[in-house]
Amino acid sequence: MSGDDRQNEEDRQSELAREHKERQAKRAAAQTAKSRRNTFIGAGVAVVVVAGGIFAATTLVNKEPSKVSAESTPSASASASTAPSATPSVKTGPVTCTYKRETGVPNKFVGLPGKKPNMKLKKMTIVTNRGTVVIDLMTDAAPCSINSLSFLAKKKFYDNMKCHRLVTPDVSGVHLLQCGDPLAKADGKNPTDGQGTAGYVYGDENTDISLSKGVVFMTQAGDAMGQNNSQFAISLSDENNQIGSGYNVIGVVSEGMDMLLGLATSGKDLIVNEADITGDGGTTAPKNPVIIKTITFK
Structure with a gap:
């Protein structure tokens, strides 16, 4: 083999090694993103075995906890909200909504x-016992x-209605x-907390917004699509951006964020429901309940 041939072969091997390394990095990043999403939050359909029978139930995804440093934890006096990092996908023309009964x-x-x-x-107002x-x-x-x-x-x-899950x-x-x-x-004892819905589901929309602090979104299981229902969540930290987009965003908190951030400063303020039917470690509800009195729109 000539010197040029050897050099070409070495270059080819180097290129193959680089491409292999890039593929590994992409696979690792994809797996990390999937893992983060699946450890987040949702209410999607799952099959659960109870008392010898099998039935479909909505499940809260909450598997291996990951730690966030104390420095990244928002304080009760943090700013009202953070603007979403993407522009809403505005729909034009007449809109027709489809809702499917789920029994x-x-x-x-x-x-x-x-x-x-x-x-x-334009506005949704939630009046609770806490603010x-x-x-x-x-x-x-x-x-x-x-x-x-x-x-x-x-x-x-x-x-x-009691808000059944608060996570720090x-x-x-x-x-x-x-x-x-x-x-x-929301008492740490009811095994089906987080399972209930309004008995119907509907499709996804506005899913390109990342979950910055103050973003309000409909919840689904980490791997579910088109299973939105009555459950919604409010992001209380920019740390939630690590999950990326994919959830159905409805708006952004403009008033009341300080109150929300003061609901719990750590896991010590929460009740752990070890009896959660999903077997994923249980939901965590606030020790001082958050009860919705009314929701109004205008």
Whole structure:
């Protein structure tokens, strides 16, 4: 083999080694992203075995906790919110929403929303026993989600409902409040907390927004698509950006963030539900309950 041939062979081997290393790095990054999403939060359909039977239930994904440094934990006096890192996917022209009845999960059914959303809705106000939260809505980007929430609010579906999950960074590596399970007890004893819905599901929309502090989104299991229901969550930290996009964002908190950040400063303020039916370590609810009194839209 000539000197040129040897050099060409060495160059080819170097190029193959570089490409192999790049492929490994891409696979590792993809696996990390999938793992982070699957350890986050959601309410999607899963099959659970209970008392010798099998039934479909919505499941909260909460597997191996990851740690976040104390320096990254928001304080109770943090700023109101952080702007989303992407522009909402605004829909143009007439919008028709489709909602599908789902009877295989624990639910409180009060009917199906209408197909024509009110595109003029701009604000969602949640009055709780701990304070009031105002959300600026992305109605042009998530009309069917907001149409669903507005319908349920008018039916008083959320009235006197306990928010069943509050997570702090030292517990799960993320920081959020989740509400919307009509059957939740939030007492650390009810095994099906986080399973309940309004008895229907609908498709995804506005999923390109990352979950910065203050972003409000509909919850699904980490690997679910098109299974949005009555449950929603409020991101309480920019650390949640590590999960990326993919969840159905409805708006951003404009008032009440200081109150939300003060609900729990660490896992010591939470009740762990070891009896959670999913077997993923249990949901964590605030020791001082967060109870929705009313939700209104305008």
